[in-house]
Amino acid sequence: MTEQxxxxxxxxxxxxxxxxxxxxxxxxxxxxxxxxxGFTFERVxxxxxxxxxxxxxxxxxxxxxxxxxxxxxxESTLAFPDTGDIAADLTEQLLAFVRLMTRTAAGRVIAELxxxxxxxxxxxAAYREHYSAPRRALAVTAVEAARDRGQVRDDVDAEAVVxxxxxxxxxxxxxxxxxxxxxxxxxxxxxxxxxxxxA
Amino acid sequence: MTEQxxxxxxxxxxxxxxxxxxxxxxxxxxxxxxxxxGFTFERVxxxxxxxxxxxxxxxxxxxxxxxxxxxxxxESTLAFPDTGDIAADLTEQLLAFVRLMTRTAAGRVIAELxxxxxxxxxxxAAYREHYSAPRRALAVTAVEAARDRGQVRDDVDAEAVVxxxxxxxxxxxxxxxxxxxxxxxxxxxxxxxxxxxxA
Numbered sequence: 001m002t003e004q005x006x007x008x009x010x011x012x013x014x015x016x017x018x019x020x021x022x023x024x025x026x027x028x029x030x031x032x033x034x035x036x037x038g039f040t041f042e043r044v045x046x047x048x049x050x051x052x053x054x055x056x057x058x059x060x061x062x063x064x065x066x067x068x069x070x071x072x073x074x075e076s077t078l079a080f081p082d083t084g085d086i087a088a089d090l091t092e093q094l095l096a097f098v099r100l101m102t103r104t105a106a107g108r109v110i111a112e113l114x115x116x117x118x119x120x121x122x123x124x125a126a127y128r129e130h131y132s133a134p135r136r137a138l139a140v141t142a143v144e145a146a147r148d149r150g151q152v153r154d155d156v157d158a159e160a161v162v163x164x165x166x167x168x169x170x171x172x173x174x175x176x177x178x179x180x181x182x183x184x185x186x187x188x189x190x191x192x193x194x195x196x197x198x199a
Numbered sequence: 200m201t202e203q204x205x206x207x208x209x210x211x212x213x214x215x216x217x218x219x220x221x222x223x224x225x226x227x228x229x230x231x232x233x234x235x236x237g238f239t240f241e242r243v244x245x246x247x248x249x250x251x252x253x254x255x256x257x258x259x260x261x262x263x264x265x266x267x268x269x270x271x272x273x274e275s276t277l278a279f280p281d282t283g284d285i286a287a288d289l290t291e292q293l294l295a296f297v298r299l300m301t302r303t304a305a306g307r308v309i310a311e312l313x314x315x316x317x318x319x320x321x322x323x324a325a326y327r328e329h330y331s332a333p334r335r336a337l338a339v340t341a342v343e344a345a346r347d348r349g350q351v352r353d354d355v356d357a358e359a360v361v362x363x364x365x366x367x368x369x370x371x372x373x374x375x376x377x378x379x380x381x382x383x384x385x386x387x388x389x390x391x392x393x394x395x396x397x398a
Contacts, residue, residue, distance in 0.1 A: 036318075086395075111317045114373055118314030119235075132374050152395040157386045159377050161395070163367035164387065168359070171366025174313055174373070175331050178358050187356045188363065195394020196285075196351040196360070 020058065021072075023048045023065075028073030031066055032105045036112040039066055063116055063123025070113060071131040074106055080138045086146035087193050093139070094165055094185040101173055102180055111173055136162050152193075164192050219257065220271075222247045227272030230265055231304045235311040238265055262315055262322025269312060270330040273305055279337045285345035286392050292338070293364055293384040300372055301379055310372055335361050351392075363391050 026048035031039055041062055045052045059065035077100050081089045101107035117124035136159070143158035165188050172180040225247035230238055240261055244251045258264035276299050280288045300306035316323035335358070342357035364387050371379040 115314040115317030118310045118373065128374065128376055133376050136376050150397060153393075153397050156395055157390060160367070160383060160386045160390055163370045163377075163383075164363045164391065167367040167370025168362035170374070171362045171369050174317065175327065175369070177327055177332050177335050178362075184359060184362075187359045191356060191359055192363065192391060193395045194352075195396070196355055196392045197394070198349060198352050 019050055019054070023050045023055065023058075024069045024072045027065055027069035031069055031109050032073065035105065035108055036066060036116060041065070059126075061120065061122040063113070063120045064126035066109075067113055067117075067123055067126035068130045070106075070109060071134075074100060078135065080142055082142065082145075084149070086143065086149075086151045087189055089142060089146075090139075090165060090193075091186060091189045093142075094169065094189060095182055097166065098169060098180060098182055098185045101169070107173055107180075114170070114174060135166075139166065161192070165189065218249060218253070222249045222254065222257075223268045223271045226264055226268035230268055230308050231272065234304065234307055235265065235315060240264070258325075260319065260321040262312070262319045263325035265308075266312060266322055266325035267329045269305075269308060270333075273299060277334065279341055281341065281344075283348070285342065285348075285350045286388055288341060288345075289338075289364060289392075290385060290388045292341075293368065293388060294381055296365065297368060297379060297381055297384045300368070306372055306379075313369070313373060334365075338365065360391070364388065 023044065027039075027044045030043060030047060039062060041052050041055050044050075044065065045055055055065065059068070078093070078096060081092045083089055083092075101110070113123065113127055117127050139162045140158040143152065143156060143161050146152050147154065147156050147158070168188050169180055169185065172178055172184065178184075222243065226238075226243045229242060229246060238261060240251050240254050243249075243261075243264065244254055254264065258267070277292070277295060280291045282288055282291075300309070312322065312326055316326050338361045339357040342351065342355060342360050345351045346353065346355050346357070367387050368379055368384065371377055371383065377383075
C-alpha cells in the first residue's frame with residue numbers, strides 16, 4: 001500500500017510544508033537525544049507519523065535529513081546580534097555557539113555530522129546548504145557591515161574571520177587537545193581584534 | 200601456526216623497532232594511495248610482511264595504526280622553521296601544511312581520519328597522541344619563543360594561535376564552503392598578526 005492510497009490521520013490533506021516542519025522538529029529532538037547512532041528513517045517515521053516513503057521522497061539519505069533537522073533545531077539559538085559594536089557582537093555570538101556545543105548534545109551531534117560528512121557526500125552537501133553556508137554568510141555580513149562603519153580595517157577578509165573564530169572552535173570540538181570554553185571564545189575575539197603585535 | 204613457531208624470512212630475529220618502522224612506512228604508503236577505505240590490517244600485513252598477529256599486538260585498531268602511520272609519513276614535511284621572524288616562520292609552516300593538504304592525498308586522508316575519530320575512540324586517542332598534540336606543541340613553542348623575543352604581545356595565548364591558524368585551515372578542509380589555498384594561509388597569518396582594528 002502506498003501513502004496515496006491510505007492517508008493516515010488525514011495527513012494526506014495537510015500542506016506539505018506543515019508535515020515537513022513536524023518531521024524536522026521530531027527528527028531534531030531524536031538527534032539531540034541520541035546522536036547519529038540512533039538516527040534512522042525508521043525511527044523518524046515512527047515518532048513523526050510520516051511514512052518512510054515520504055521521508056525518502058524529501059531527503060536522499062538519513063545524513064541529509066539529520067543535517068537539515070539539526071539546523072532547524074539550533075537556528076534560533078544562533079541568531080546574530082547587531083549592537084553596532086563588532087567585537088561585542090562577535091563575542092556574544094561565539095559565546096552562544098560555545099554554550100550550545102558544550103552544554104547540550106549539539107556538540108556531539110555536530111561532531112558526528114561533520115565526521116560522517118567526510119565519507120557521505122549527500123550529508124556533506126546538506127550540511128553545507130542548510131547549516132554551514134548560511135551561518136557563514138551571516139557572520140560575513142556582520143563583519144562587512146563593521147568594515148563599512150570603520151570598526152575594522154578596510155582590507156579585512158571577512159571569510160577568513162569566520163575561520164579564525166568559529167573554525168577555531170570547531171577545531172577544538174573535533175580534535176580536543178585543548179578544551180572548548182567560554183574563556184577560549186573571548187580570547188579568540190580579543191586576540192584577532194587586537195592582533196599579535198606588541199602594543 | 201603462530202608467528203613464534205614459524206619466523207618468516209628471519210624477521211623473528213630482527214629488532215622490533217626496525218620491523219615496526221617498516222610496517223609504518225608500508226602502512227603510510229597504502230594510506231596515501233588509497234585512503235581509509237582500502238586500509239585494513241590484512242592489506243598492511245600483505246604489503247609489509249608482518250603478521251596480522253604482530254599488527255594486532257602493536258595497534259589496537261586499524262584507526263590507531265593509520266594515525267601513527269600518517270604521522271610518520273608526513274612528519275619531515277612539517278618541520279617547524281626557526282628564522283627568528285615569527286610571522287615568516289608561521290607563514291612558511293602554514294604554507295607547507297596547506298600544500299600537503301591540497302597537492303597530495305594527505306588532505307583526503309586526514310579528513311577521513313578526523314571524521315572517523317568522531318566515533319572511534321582508539322583512533323581519536325592515537326591521532327591526538329601521535330599527530331595533533333605533538334604538532335600543536337611545536338607551534339606553541341615557536342610562538343612562546345617569539346613572545347620571549349618581544350615579537351608578539353606578552354599576553355599572547357599561544358594555544359589559541361594554533362586554533363586561529365591551523366584550526367582555520369582544518370575548518371576549510373573539513374567543511375569546504377570556502378577553498379583552502381596558499382593565499383588563505385597568508386591572509387590568516389597577516390590578519391592575526393596585524394589584528395582587525397583600523398591602522
